Amino acid sequence: MLDGNYRLAAAIFIGIFCGFLLVKSDLAWRKTCLNMFLLKDGRLLKTLLFSLGFGVALIYLLQHLELITVHVRPGYFWASLIGGTISGLGLAFCFRVPITSIAALGAGRLYAFWSIIGMFLAIYFVDVISSMLSSSIYSWSKPINAPQQADAFLSASNPALWVVLLSLIALVFLHFAFNDEAEE
Amino acid sequence: MKALTGKWSFYLNGGLLSVMIALCLYLFQDTVGMNDGMIKISEYAEQTAEQVSDNEDIELPPLQWQTGFLGGIFIGALAASIMSGNWKIRFFQDKESGIISKSLKTVLYGLGGGFLVMLGLQLSGDSFLGQWSGALQLSGGSWIFLVSCFAVASGIAIMMENRGESGGE
Numbered sequence: 001m002l003d004g005n006y007r008l009a010a011a012i013f014i015g016i017f018c019g020f021l022l023v024k025s026d027l028a029w030r031k032t033c034l035n036m037f038l039l040k041d042g043r044l045l046k047t048l049l050f051s052l053g054f055g056v057a058l059i060y061l062l063q064h065l066e067l068i069t070v071h072v073r074p075g076y077f078w079a080s081l082i083g084g085t086i087s088g089l090g091l092a093f094c095f096r097v098p099i100t101s102i103a104a105l106g107a108g109r110l111y112a113f114w115s116i117i118g119m120f121l122a123i124y125f126v127d128v129i130s131s132m133l134s135s136s137i138y139s140w141s142k143p144i145n146a147p148q149q150a151d152a153f154l155s156a157s158n159p160a161l162w163v164v165l166l167s168l169i170a171l172v173f174l175h176f177a178f179n180d181e182a183e184e
Numbered sequence: 185m186k187a188l189t190g191k192w193s194f195y196l197n198g199g200l201l202s203v204m205i206a207l208c209l210y211l212f213q214d215t216v217g218m219n220d221g222m223i224k225i226s227e228y229a230e231q232t233a234e235q236v237s238d239n240e241d242i243e244l245p246p247l248q249w250q251t252g253f254l255g256g257i258f259i260g261a262l263a264a265s266i267m268s269g270n271w272k273i274r275f276f277q278d279k280e281s282g283i284i285s286k287s288l289k290t291v292l293y294g295l296g297g298g299f300l301v302m303l304g305l306q307l308s309g310d311s312f313l314g315q316w317s318g319a320l321q322l323s324g325g326s327w328i329f330l331v332s333c334f335a336v337a338s339g340i341a342i343m344m345e346n347r348g349e350s351g352g353e
Contacts, residue, residue, distance in 0.1 A: 002211050011256065014207065015254065015255060016256040016259050019263075024264055037337050038345055049198070051316075052319065055206070058206050070321050071321070072325075073310045075309065075325015077325070080332075081329075084304060084308060084330065084336070087329070088304070088334065090304060091297070091301055091336075092340035094297025095297070097311075097312035098311055107265035107271055107272075108272050108273045111274060111276055113294075118294060118299035119299065120225070121295070122306060123223055123226040123302060133307070137307065144328075
């Protein structure tokens with residue numbers, strides 16, 4: 001939709017909003033992410049679950065109104081599974097993903113800089129081994145089919161409806177299971 | 185004013201996160217994420233290293249929409265943390281005593297963790313925000329990535345907590 005400088009300006013404004021949101025939602029802090037993975041703090045889990053439930057319904061509606069189209073990078077079963085496992089292993093050590101590392105650095109947590117250096121090293125490493133990856137994990141399985149949209153939202157065969165319902169059920173469970181405390 | 189200085193409820197945070205992703209899909213016709221921005225910076229660093237070794241003039245970093253998004257996150261986090269009084273300079277991730285021990289832990293956990301996180305993201309083909317965007321669009325690959333990532337991270341964090349190694353901020 002947007003091109004050139006308009007695209008750049010929009011990206012900067014959305015980036016500022018995203019950074020603001022990461023701090024306000026506590027996603028930028030290591031301690032709150034640690035507590036989420038330890039299943040001690042339900043606030044971040046509730047934020048992510050609500051985003052999932054609300055977002056799936058919103059995206060379905062916008063696609064139905066033809067305001068947006070599906071934009072998903074091609075996924076491979078083994079690449080996604082191995083990638084998720086390795087990322088999970090890394091998350092258990094640093095509790096930061098790229099956007100939260102930048103946000104933590106902006107909030108003065110200078111130790112996040114080490115994570116950013118590690119991330120750049122990984123990009124270089126993948127660049128070096130890219131030919132080996134093409135002939136291994138990307139060739140073990142065919143690309144996963146692009147998601148198909150169901151005709152009616154309130155249909156039992158619509159996966160979006162199930163995601164929304166399960167997210168709501170999980171939210172109600174978390175509401176009663178966790179005693180939320182403000183962490184920083 | 186309290187909205188700018190205080191914490192936001194999880195309904196608001198979750199809702200705004202989804203609206204932001206939908207807005208990006210509408211405006212950019214792409215999954216928004218840091219992957220492309222960091223790859224562009226990595227390419228710039230490689231190009232700059234070659235220019236330095238060849239004694240050529242160093243060019244300015246590319247200001248494209250992906251790197252603009254990255255810079256915006258930094259500015260937004262800086263502004264939000266100053267407004268809410270959370271802006272603090274921290275050199276170490278743990279508060280434990282012993283400068284050598286906490287320095288080593290900060291560097292090793294940061295470098296190693298960051299390396300593994302980005303390696304996994306690169307293998308799966310998108311950034312974390314991109315994977316979240318994919319999950320909202322019901323992409324099978326994104327769901328496999330997110331479920332395996334959260335399960336492994338939670339399992340290892342609990343295991344390390346039981347051994348007393350995870351530490352605090």
